[in-house]
Amino acid sequence: MFGIALIAVLAITGGMIAYIGDKLGTKVGKKKLTIFGLRPKHTSIVVTIITGILITISTIGILTLVSRDVRTALFGMEALKNELSTLSQEVTTQNGELDRSRNALAAKNLEYATLTNKVQETTNQLAAIASELSAVMAQRDQSALQLEQTERDYAVARGEINAAQQSINRLQNTKNELDMRVKDLTEAKSNLQLDINNLTELTSKLKQGLQVVREGSIIYRAGEILTTTVLPGSENHNDTVKALSDIIYNTNQTIIDKLDIKDKNLEILWIAQSDFDKVISEVTTTHQDVIVRISAGGNTVYGEPVIGNISIFPNHYIYRPGQTVHMEIVDMGRNAMSPEESVMLFLQKVNVAAIKQGILPDPLQGTVGAISGTEFYDAVNTLKRYNGKVTLVATAKNETYTAGPLKIEIHIQGSP
Known part of the structure; x- marks a missing residue:
């Protein structure tokens, strides 16, 4: 239009x-x-x-x-001509590329045909492998069932083996304990035999070197303290054995000196090996100082060996210098006790207070210390100068530990 x-x-x-x-x-x-x-x-x-x-x-x-x-x-005709010429060249170029692409396509088609053949061959092989895989999987499932059964059987057998192994271990532990017990008993037997031999030899030497009077006077009473020593706690077994052995040796020398025996190598003091080992074991397991007290195991007459007992106690700090041990108010009026009786009763109460505080008393006398006669009569004479209520105070003279002894000073306060 x-x-x-x-x-x-x-x-x-x-x-x-x-x-x-x-x-x-x-x-x-x-x-x-x-x-x-x-x-x-x-x-x-x-x-x-x-x-x-x-x-x-x-x-x-x-x-x-x-x-x-x-x-x-x-x-625009000239521009069109130029553009047409350019397009013609591009068409020529594109035609060349098209020819090359066609040749490449032909090559790719040939390669594709080859790959198609290979794919077909691979497909055939895959089908064969799939068939073989199905057979192998069937065998695997059967093997898995057999493996599960075998594992169950193995678990049962392993449980029986473990139970048997535990029984073997228990029996082995029992055997080891019995072996150790036999060893300990053998050593104890050897030690006891050695002690018996030493005691026999000591008795023989005492009979030969001393005047034995079986019915003579008793030189040590049962429970009498032979020595009291503070031993530092230590985890070193050898150091503890040496320290305790030195204490026993020194105590033995003290007894020899007391009996005026010329043979200084005699073993007068006899300590059971079991008691010695027990003390060593207890000392090596503590880190604080302990009190080692050796006392007579029974009444000992002249000519017999001294059977000693070893006891240990923890050594605590009880009193510092000047600390009050006991304080009491006494009435020194007309109807009061005598000054001597008052001081003696006060000292008894001081002794009781110190024992309650932790100081070890003497087993025979039950005392924790001693006061000189001079100090006693000074307190009595001072108390005589008072009439009425008087305060008696006992204070520690120095640092005092569980081992004691307790040394006191008596202070009297009141109106003359």
């Missing part, structure tokens, strides 16, 4: 221009008008030519205004 309308417009425009040109030419011819000094005839020809030119220009102008293709054909 657009083309038809364009043709109609061009026809009408051309007709109008031709009509106008004809009228102008006729009018110029009739009036014999001239242009540029030309003859009327030539002027008419010029008008006709101009009219034709106008028709052509208007036609091209209208087409140019209306159609982009006309504008391109009129003004």
Whole structure:
């Protein structure tokens, strides 16, 4: 429809221009008008030519205004040629690439055909392997069932083996304990035999070197303290054995000196090996000082060995210097006890208080210390100067431990 309308417009425009040109030419011819000094005839020809030119220009102008293709054909032909040449070169290049692509495609098709054959072969092999895999999986499942049964049987057998091994271990432990017990008993037997031999030899030497009077006076009473020594606690077994052995040796020498025996190598003091080992074991397991007390195991008469007992006690700090041990208020009025009785009773109470505090008393006398006669009578004489209520205070003279002895000072406070 657009083309038809364009043709109609061009026809009408051309007709109008031709009509106008004809009228102008006729009018110029009739009036014999001239242009540029030309003859009327030539002027008419010029008008006709101009009219034709106008028709052509208007036609091209209208087409140019209306159609982009006309504008391109009129003004962009050279560019189109260049572009066409470029496109032709690109087409040539693309055709070359297309040929190469076709050749490559042919090669790929050939390769694809080869791969297809290989895939087919692989598929066949896969089918065979799948068939073989199915058979192997069936065998595996059967083997798994057999393995589970074997594991259950193994667990039962292992449990029986473990129970048997535990029984063997228990029996082995029992055997080891019995072996250790036999060893200990053998050593104890050897020690006892050695003690018996030593005692026999000691008795023989005493009988030969001393005047034995079986019914003579008792030199040590049962429970009498032979020595009291503080031994530091130690985890070193050898050091503890040496220290305790030195204490026993020194005690033995003290007994020899007391009995005025010339042979200083005699073993007068006899300590059971079991008691010795027990003390060593207890001392090596403590980290604090202990009191080692050796006492007579029974009444000992002149000419007999001294059977000693060893006891140990923890050695604690009991009193500091000047600390009050006991304080008491006594009445020294007319009906009161005598000063001697008052002091003696006070000292007994001091002894009881010190024992309660932790000081070890003498097993025979039950005392924890002693006061000199001078100190005793000084306290009595001082107490005599008072009449009425008097405060008696006993204080520790120095640092005092569990081993003792306790040394005191008596302070008397009151109104004369």
